[in-house]
Structures are given as structure tokens and as C-alpha cells.
Amino acid sequence: MYSQGLTGEQSELEETPEFLAAFQARIDREEKIEPNDPMPAAYRKTLIRQIGQHAHSEIVGMLPEGNWITRAPNLRRKAALLAKVQDEGGHGLYLYAAAETLGVSREQMTEELLCGKAKYSSIFNYPTPTWADIGLIGWLVDGAAIMNQVPLCRCSYGPYSRAMIRVCKEESFHQRQGYEIVRTLAEGSAEQKEMAQDALNRWWWPSLMMFGPSDSDSVNSDQSMKWKIKRFTNDELRQKFVDATVVQAEKIGLTIPDPDLKWNEEREHYDFGAIDWEEFWRVVKGGGPMNRDRIAARKKAWDEGAWVREAALAHARKRLEREAAAKEAAE
Amino acid sequence: MASNSELIDVLVTLGDDHLILGHRLSQWCGHAPMLEEDLSMPNMALDLIGQARNLYSYAADLEGRGRTEDDFAYLRSDREYRNCLMVERPNGDFAHTMLRQLYFAAFMKPFWERVAAGSDDRLASYAAKAVKEVSYHVRHAGEWVVRLGDGTEHSAARMREAVDALHPYTDELFTVTQPMRKAIEKGIIPDPKDIKDDWMVTINLVFNQAFLAVPEVAFPQQGGREGLHTESLGHLLSELQYMQRAYPGLSW
Ligand SMILES: [Fe+2]
Numbered sequence: 373m374y375s376q377g378l379t380g381e382q383s384e385l386e387e388t389p390e391f392l393a394a395f396q397a398r399i400d401r402e403e404k405i406e407p408n409d410p411m412p413a414a415y416r417k418t419l420i421r422q423i424g425q426h427a428h429s430e431i432v433g434m435l436p437e438g439n440w441i442t443r444a445p446n447l448r449r450k451a452a453l454l455a456k457v458q459d460e461g462g463h464g465l466y467l468y469a470a471a472e473t474l475g476v477s478r479e480q481m482t483e484e485l486l487c488g489k490a491k492y493s494s495i496f497n498y499p500t501p502t503w504a505d506i507g508l509i510g511w512l513v514d515g516a517a518i519m520n521q522v523p524l525c526r527c528s529y530g531p532y533s534r535a536m537i538r539v540c541k542e543e544s545f546h547q548r549q550g551y552e553i554v555r556t557l558a559e560g561s562a563e564q565k566e567m568a569q570d571a572l573n574r575w576w577w578p579s580l581m582m583f584g585p586s587d588s589d590s591v592n593s594d595q596s597m598k599w600k601i602k603r604f605t606n607d608e609l610r611q612k613f614v615d616a617t618v619v620q621a622e623k624i625g626l627t628i629p630d631p632d633l634k635w636n637e638e639r640e641h642y643d644f645g646a647i648d649w650e651e652f653w654r655v656v657k658g659g660g661p662m663n664r665d666r667i668a669a670r671k672k673a674w675d676e677g678a679w680v681r682e683a684a685l686a687h688a689r690k691r692l693e694r695e696a697a698a699k700e701a702a703e
Numbered sequence: 704m705a706s707n708s709e710l711i712d713v714l715v716t717l718g719d720d721h722l723i724l725g726h727r728l729s730q731w732c733g734h735a736p737m738l739e740e741d742l743s744m745p746n747m748a749l750d751l752i753g754q755a756r757n758l759y760s761y762a763a764d765l766e767g768r769g770r771t772e773d774d775f776a777y778l779r780s781d782r783e784y785r786n787c788l789m790v791e792r793p794n795g796d797f798a799h800t801m802l803r804q805l806y807f808a809a810f811m812k813p814f815w816e817r818v819a820a821g822s823d824d825r826l827a828s829y830a831a832k833a834v835k836e837v838s839y840h841v842r843h844a845g846e847w848v849v850r851l852g853d854g855t856e857h858s859a860a861r862m863r864e865a866v867d868a869l870h871p872y873t874d875e876l877f878t879v880t881q882p883m884r885k886a887i888e889k890g891i892i893p894d895p896k897d898i899k900d901d902w903m904v905t906i907n908l909v910f911n912q913a914f915l916a917v918p919e920v921a922f923p924q925q926g927g928r929e930g931l932h933t934e935s936l937g938h939l940l941s942e943l944q945y946m947q948r949a950y951p952g953l954s955w
């Protein structure tokens with residue numbers, strides 16, 4: 373599918389050892405690769421996959437939080453949540469645009485999402501049954517996203533790195549806003565505190581899974597590090613996230629649901645318990661509680677919107693024709 | 704403070720229109736026909752909810768009984784809400800949603816323009832901001848009505864259906880309640896009959912380009928201004944007010 377749209381494909385540039393070495397040298401000099409620069413097909417393919425997944429995650433990520441827009445507990449929270457979900461849609465838009473610079477269309481990417489070929493972050497396959505989930509998503513999910521994305525601001529591919537710089541500013545605002553929701557609950561009534569703790573219990577482990585498989589099992593890591601698409605390994609980022617988050621939980625009196633969590637003097641990091649990778653793979657492969665619902669919702673919006681998109685195209689065509697006819701008549 | 708109670712009533716009525724329409728629009732978020740509309744509709748919803756918050760807060764201040772914007776939004780029943788019926792109508796398809804937005808915005812634009820030059824300073828300052836926002840709503844919704852009306856045969860049919868369904872609710876925009884009458888006399892808000900021409904000009908302009916006809920309405924629908932709503936408002940409120948009703952008196 374992708375190959376049909378690849379701009380580099382037709383020119384069929386030969387990837388000689390000299391070409392690959394020169395490309396790597398540019399990366400090593402921290403030069404940004406721009407859309408019209410020659411690049412190895414595998415570099416292009418990796419980026420298309422990664423940016424596409426990232427864009428889909430922003431879009432699918434609108435659904436679990438969107439679930440509370442109509443039920444937010446007060447007008448201030450309602451407006452803030454609506455604005456937050458809208459920001460995520462905006463992130464999706466920049467990211468699709470960044471992927472399009474590599475020669476794939478938004479429509480193609482959307483179709484791949486809807487048929488299940490393209491992935492999105494598995495975290496969004498968990499449900500948001502309570503208001504506290506909105507706080508937890510901001511605090512942990514946007515928090516984990518920041519850990520992943522801050523290094524991407526220095527990604528070797530120019531359009532992706534620039535998109536990430538814009539996105540990161542908003543993500544850290546989301547993270548603070550989410551934490552503030554959770555803090556309000558933690559400082560509230562017994563019922564509210566319980567709501568917050570329950571949500572933390574549910575979101576903690578899936579958040580750690582957001583960083584992907586352990587380095588020992590991660591297939592795409594090495595080459596991406598060499599190409600400076602990735603700057604840190606999955607396990608390094610996960611550790612950073614744990615270290616930052618434990619302190620934040622303590623501050624508001626919530627308990628991280630991990631009996632093995634403890635400070636390791638020697639490593640100067642928190643040790644934490646084993647991640648249930650079986651659960652991770654089950655959700656990645658479509659067996660999470662909300663996988664079907666998420667794709668069904670996206671598909672419904674896409675299918676039911678088809679007549680609107682067709683009408684917009686038809687109208688644009690008619691306008692052009694009328695303008696051309698008017699011009700002809702004038703001549 | 705008889706005069707205040709009338710202005711409070713007007714502010715709450717206007718606030719209700721804005722909150723309910725904002726809520727309806729926000730239901731699209733994440734489910735729009737295209738990503739651009741997943742950004743535009745929440746944008747308009749945020750404008751409307753922001754205006755509702757200003758209006759309720761002003762009402763709460765005038766009242767001076769310690770109520771807040773949230774008390775107005777979350778703790779009044781269906782019968783106490785004063786929004787016009789049009790804004791509570793279910794979203795329907797995208798044609799219905801955009802047409803409803805056009806009808807409402809085409810009314811609010813000249814309304815806010817006059818309030819901005821009116822005799823109440825605080826309301827005038829909100830109006831000045833609202834004029835800019837609502838001008839965009841007129842443009843955006845109007846462009847969509849044109850695209851759909853002059854798009855495919857299918858979209859044109861849907862657009863005509865939307866006009867038939869929603870036009871009967873437009874009359875209520877121009878009704879004047881007792882408290883509104885007082886506010887009109889004081890020069891705080893315009894008399895709706897004085898902005899009917901402006902509204903008609905906007906609608907005709909759009910409809911001409913969209914190949915739509917303004918229908919004759921045999922049975923105009925109204926009642927919202929007296930708290931007599933369609934069945935859908937109760938459901939909307941039970942969702943909107945769920946948290947405040949389930950957990951009374953807590954801060955969030
Ligand atoms: Fe985002």
C-alpha cells in the first residue's frame with residue numbers, strides 16, 4: 373500500500389554503500405533530513421510507520437477522553453477537556469501532514485487504521501468508566517507521551533522533529549492539567565479519593581507498557597537509534613517515567629499499585645515489578661477491552677462522513693468549472 | 704432590586720441558549736466527518752460554552768446569593784431551562800448541525816453587535832468578544848450549507864431535509880419575554896424584530912448559493928422560553944448534570 377505513494381520509489385535510487393555511508397554521516401553530524409533529500413527506503417518506511425502510528429494514536433486517543441466531554445463535572449472542566457481533546461486532534465493533523473511529506477496520503481493512512489493494518493498506542497484500548505480516568509490519562513498517559521516525545525524533538529527527520537516541538541508544549545500542559553484533576557480528587561471526599569486511587573490502579577501498568585517491549589525484545593530499536601529517530605531505549609524511557617511519577621503520586625497521597633516498587637540506592641532509580649507482557653501483547657493484537665469499540669467508532673465516523681467529504685469535493689469541482697466557464701465567456 | 708431580576712433572567716436565558724448549543728456541538732468531538740471538523744466544531748463549542756460561563760457568572764454576581772455559573776448549569780431542571788427549542792434539537796446529521804449553527808449564529812451576530820453598543824458595560828464587553836467569534840460561526844456554517852446544498856444530489860437532499868426539520872424552530876429566536884422587554888427598553892439588548900432583516904439577509908444569501916428555498920412554516924414550534932421543552936432536553940441534562948447530581952456538593 374505505502375509503496376504506491378512513495379515519492380522515492382519511481383526514481384529507484386540505488387543504495388550503494390557510499391550512499392548509505394554518506395547518509396549516515398549526515399545523521400551523525402546532526403543534520404536534519406528534509407522531504408526532498410535522498411534517503412534510504414528503509415529510513416522512509418520506518419518513519420512512515422512510526423509517524424502514522426503516532427498520528428493514529430492522537431486520533432484514537434480522542435475517544436476515551438471524549439467519552440467525558442458531555443459529563444464533565446463543571447463548566448471549567450468541560451471547557452478544559454474539550455480544548456484538550458481538540459488539541460489531540462490538532463496533533464493528529466500535524467503528524468499526518470509530517471507523514472505526507474514522505475509520500476503517503478492521509479486517506480491511505482486512515483484506511484490502514486480502519487482495516488487494522490496500522491497500529492495505534494494500545495493505551496487507548498482501555499476504558500474510561502469514571503471522571504478520575506480523565507485525570508489519570510492527562511497525568512500518566514500524556515506524561516508518558518512527553519517522555520517519548522521530548523527526544524523526538526531532536527529526531528533526524530526535520531518535519532517530524534518540528535511537529536514534535538509544537539506538540540510537546542501542549543502535552544506538558546495536558547499533563548499538568550491531568551495531575552491537577554487527580555490532586556483535586558485526592559484532596560477531596562473519601563469517595564473522590566477512592567475514585568482517584570481506583571483509576572491509578574487501572575492505569576499504572578498500561579502506562580508503563582506505553583514505552584513498548586523491553587530492550588531485549590524490541591525489534592526496531594537498534595537501527596532507529598543509529599538513524600537518530602530514537603534517542604533512548606524503551607527501558608531507559610520507562611525508567612525515567614517511573615522515577616518522575618512515583619514522587620508525584622506520593623505528593624498527593626496516592627499509592628502506586630506495585631508491591632515491588634522501591635528506591636535503589638545503588639542505581640539511583642526506582643526498582644519496579646515485572647510487567648505483564650502477556651497482557652501487553654493481547655491488547656496489541658486486538659484483545660483489549662476497547663479495541664473493537666475504538667475502531668468501530670472511527671469507522672462509523674469515517675463511513676457516515678463519506679457523503680460530506682464527497683459533497684465538499686463535488687462542490688469544489690463545480691466552482692472550478694463555473695470559474696473556468698465565466699473566464700471563457702469573458703474572453 | 705426588581706430591575707436586576709429582569710436582567711438576571713435575560714442573562715440566564717441567553718446563557719442557556721449558548722450552553723445547550725455548545726453541548727450539542729461538543730457531542731461531535733472525535734466523530735466528525737473529517738479531522739478538520741473535529742477541530743472546528745469543538746472550537747465553536749468552546750466559544751459558546753465560554754459565552755455561557757460569562758453570562759451565568761454575571762447573573763450570579765447580580766443575584767448576590769453566592770450561586771456560581773455551575774449552579775445555573777448543573778442544578779436547574781428541564782422546566783427551569785429557558786433555551787429556545789432549536790438549540791436542544793438532536794444533532795441529526797452534519798447537514799442538520801451546520802444549518803442549526805447558521806440559523807443561530809446569523810441571529811446572534813447582529814444581536815451581539817447591538818449589545819456591544821448597548822447600555823450595560825459588562826454585557827457589552829462580553830458582546831464585543833462574542834461578535835468576533837460568532838462571525839466565524841456564520842462564515843463556517845454558511846460555507847458548509849453552501850457546499851452541501853450545492854454538492855452532490857444526495858447532500859442536497861439531506862440539506863433540504865434539514866431545512867424542513869429545523870426551519871419551524873427559527874421563529875422562537877424572535878420571541879420577546881417580559882424580562883427581555885424591560886432590557887430592550889433600557890437599551891441593554893436589541894429588539895429581535897429589529898434584527899430580523901439582518902438575519903433574513905444572511906439566510907437568503909446562503910440559501911441562494913446553496914439552491915435552497917426558505918420554506919413556508921405552517922406550525923412554528925416554540926415554548927423553550929417558558930420552560931416547555933422537547934423530550935430531548937431532559938436526556939441532554941441528565942448527561943450534562945450527571946456528576947453534580949450523583950455527588951452533590953463536591954468540588955472537582
Ligand atoms: Fe497529543
Ligand SMILES: [Fe+2]
Nearest residue numbers: 460514543546
Ligand atoms: Fe495530550
